[in-house]
Amino acid sequence: MRIGLVSPYSLTLPGGVQSQVLALGRALRQAGHAVRVLGPCDGAPPEPGITALGNSIPTAANGSVAPVAPDPSCALRTIRAIRDETFDVIHLHEPLVPGPCQTVLFLNATPTVGTWHAAGGNNAYLVPGTRWLGSRISRRVAVSPEAAQMAADALGGEYEVLWNGVELERFAKADPWPSEHPTIFFWGRHEPRKGLAVLLDAFSRLPAGVRLWVGGSGPETDRLRALHGRDDR
Incomplete structure (x- = not known):
């Protein structure tokens, strides 16, 4: 099949949705499908097979x-890309976030799958107009029961829960790093919403035999390393 994957968030910036979109594109290509990823890009696209729709705001x-792109220039690029490609199906991630996903739903030219990622937080953008757009989605999916519940509370309808994918081959190549102590592993972006600063503060109060492994990066990385980097646990 010819599949279009659409991200409302800039593909050149780190984020969970963007990572899932790009990884899903790679997996579908390996399965033999023709895949094109559409989304905002602040700079050059991070990998081949991407149609950049302009900068994000x-x-x-x-x-x-x-990092979304709800501006008219992004909408025009999205319309052009959809008309140039002959997709059999389009997969929209966070389909009602303002930007290219909403533009695709306005066009209503191709069967669509919509995947909801967010759970909790503010859904104020789900005004009556966007709820109408939601009715144009052919199949509704959520990455967790919580995300499905949030979408159902705002929009109604049925949602199939399909968890985020993991690129097993990529991580299976890592060398084992055994520990003889109780160990906590944090993996995620280093930003206030993810809670790494809270974890590090709490960890400093734990017994000396406990270990903490931290993966990922983000806007708080340097500051947190300066504050806690001397703790060799």
Whole structure:
């Protein structure tokens, strides 16, 4: 099949939704499908097979900053891309976030799958107009029961829960790093919403035999390393 994957968030910036979109594209290509990823890009696309839809606009949302592109130029690029490609199905991630996903739903030209990622936070953007757009989605999916409940509370309808994918081959190649002590592993972006600063503060109060492994990066990485980097646990 020819599949279009659409992200409302900038594909050149770190984020859970963007990571899932790009990884899903790689997996579908390996399965033999023709895949094109559409989304905002602040700079050159991070990998082949991406149609850049313009720069994003940093927007405060759900305790973080969402790099979305709700501007007319992005909408025009989205329309052009959809008309140039002959997709059999289009998969929209966070389908009602303002930007290219909403534009695709306005066009209503191709069967669509919509996947909801967010759970909790503010759903004020789900005004009556966007709820109408939601009715144009052919199949509704959520990455967790909590995300499904949030979408159902706002929009109604049925949602199939399909968990986020993991690129097993990529992580299976890592060398084992055994520990003889109780160990906590944090993996995620280093930003206030993810709670790493809270974890590090609490960890400093734990017994000396406990270990903490931290993965990922983010806007708080340097500050937190300066504060806690001397703790060799």
